[in-house]
Amino acid sequence: MKIIAVGGYEAVGRNMTGVSVGKETVALDNGIRLDTLQMYDREISMLQAKKPEYLARMDVLPRADRLKDVVAQVISHGHLDHIGGLPFNRPRAPIISTPYTVEMGKREYRGGDFSSIGYGEVSEVSSNFSVELVEVTHSIPYSSFVVLHTPEGDVVYASDFRFDNNSIIARTDYKRLRELGRGNVKALIVESTRSRVNGKTPSEALVRQELKDVMEFIDSGLIIATTFSTHIERIQSILDEVVKVGRIPLIVGRSLVKNIELARRFGLLELPSNAKLLATPKAIKAALAELGDRDKYFLLVTGHQGEPDSVLSKMTDGRFQVKLQKNDSVLFCTDIIPTPLNYATRHVLETKLKSFGVNIFEGIHVSGHASREDHRHLLKLLKPDHIIPCHGSMDMRSDYLVLAAEEGYEVNNQIHLLMNGTEIDL
Numbered sequence: 001m002k003i004i005a006v007g008g009y010e011a012v013g014r015n016m017t018g019v020s021v022g023k024e025t026v027a028l029d030n031g032i033r034l035d036t037l038q039m040y041d042r043e044i045s046m047l048q049a050k051k052p053e054y055l056a057r058m059d060v061l062p063r064a065d066r067l068k069d070v071v072a073q074v075i076s077h078g079h080l081d082h083i084g085g086l087p088f089n090r091p092r093a094p095i096i097s098t099p100y101t102v103e104m105g106k107r108e109y110r111g112g113d114f115s116s117i118g119y120g121e122v123s124e125v126s127s128n129f130s131v132e133l134v135e136v137t138h139s140i141p142y143s144s145f146v147v148l149h150t151p152e153g154d155v156v157y158a159s160d161f162r163f164d165n166n167s168i169i170a171r172t173d174y175k176r177l178r179e180l181g182r183g184n185v186k187a188l189i190v191e192s193t194r195s196r197v198n199g200k201t202p203s204e205a206l207v208r209q210e211l212k213d214v215m216e217f218i219d220s221g222l223i224i225a226t227t228f229s230t231h232i233e234r235i236q237s238i239l240d241e242v243v244k245v246g247r248i249p250l251i252v253g254r255s256l257v258k259n260i261e262l263a264r265r266f267g268l269l270e271l272p273s274n275a276k277l278l279a280t281p282k283a284i285k286a287a288l289a290e291l292g293d294r295d296k297y298f299l300l301v302t303g304h305q306g307e308p309d310s311v312l313s314k315m316t317d318g319r320f321q322v323k324l325q326k327n328d329s330v331l332f333c334t335d336i337i338p339t340p341l342n343y344a345t346r347h348v349l350e351t352k353l354k355s356f357g358v359n360i361f362e363g364i365h366v367s368g369h370a371s372r373e374d375h376r377h378l379l380k381l382l383k384p385d386h387i388i389p390c391h392g393s394m395d396m397r398s399d400y401l402v403l404a405a406e407e408g409y410e411v412n413n414q415i416h417l418l419m420n421g422t423e424i425d426l
C-alpha cells in the first residue's frame, strides 16, 4: 500500500491524498487553498479558464495529475479546501460522498460522475477498494471520516473533525469507530491544524450560550451578524436567538441563501416564518429600502473576513442600501482565518465600522477542528498501525507527531511526515 501526499501537507488548504493498492488509486478530497487564491483574484469564477497546472503553481490547487489510475474520488465534506478543486481538476472517476456533499459538489462541477452513499453503507469500487463513510461532527453538515477497506487493511481518512457531543445536527458514530479499532486499521491519515492546542475543542453549545447573552444585551439599533455560509448549525443558533428577541431576520447574500436552501431541503434548518432570504441585488434593494424602525430588524450577511466584495464591506463603503449608524451592532460569529491577508482585510473593515460608531462583538465562535485531547481520543478509538498527519503546515504536523509519540508510536516507523509530492510504502 502506498500513501501519496498531494496537497495540504505544507500549508492549510488544497487538501488531497492518494491511497494506492496494486495498480489502483483512490483520491481523497480535492480542495483549493483560499488565501493564495485571494492574492491573485477575488472571484473563483475568473479562474475557470486557467489550466490546473497553472493554478497548482500558484499554490491554489493540488497537483492532481500526480495520482495515476484513479478508480474513485472520495470527498469527506463540503468545505472548499476539500471540494473546491473539482471544477478545475475535473476528475473522471466516480466522485463518492454523502448525498448532501454530493449536492454541494454538483453546484461546483456540473459534469462530474457523482455517486452518493449514506452512513453505514459500503460502496464496492474494485477488488482492491471499498468505501465507507462514518458520521462525525465538524462545522458543516454531513462531514465524514472516509474508510477505505482494502485487502491489506483499512485506511481511515479523518480530515476534518471535532468531537461535539452536543451538536444539534450531527452525531459522531463512536460505536463504528470503536469497531474499526478492534479490526485492522493499517493507516490513519488525520488533520492537524489544532494539534498544538491543549484540551478539547468546545461544543457549539457554547456559541449558543454566548449568542443568547449578547443578543439579550443589545437593546437598540440595527443588529448585523456574519458567519460562515456553510455553518448551518451556527446559522440556526443565530436565527433561534433572533426569534427570541422578536426581531425580523433578513438574510442577505448569495452564498448564505444558497446554503440555507440546501440545508432546508435536507431538513437541517428551520427558518423563522418572518425571515426573508435576499439573494439578488434587486430583492435586496427592494427589501432594504423599506427598512423602517432599525430596532426591529436583524441582518445576517456575508463578509466576516472583510472580503471587499461582501455585503458587510459594501455597507461600510456606502455601496449598499442600508447605511450604518451610531449604536448599530455587528456580531462576528467566526474567528479570523489566520492568514496575513485576512488580518489586513478584517482590520480595514473594523476600522470603517468604528468610524460609523458601530458596536463590535467578536469571537462568538468555537473552532470546527480537533484539539490535542480530541486527537488522543481518536487514536485510542482506532488504534492505527501507521499515522500520517495531513491538512497542516510542518509545525502543525510536528505537533501531532509529538502527541502520537506520547501515545507510544515510533517516529518514522509508525508516524510519517510527508511533504506535498512525496509518498510512502507501508
Ligand SMILES: [Zn+2]
Residues within 6 Å of the ligand: 077, 079, 138, 159, 160
Ligand atoms: Zn472542514
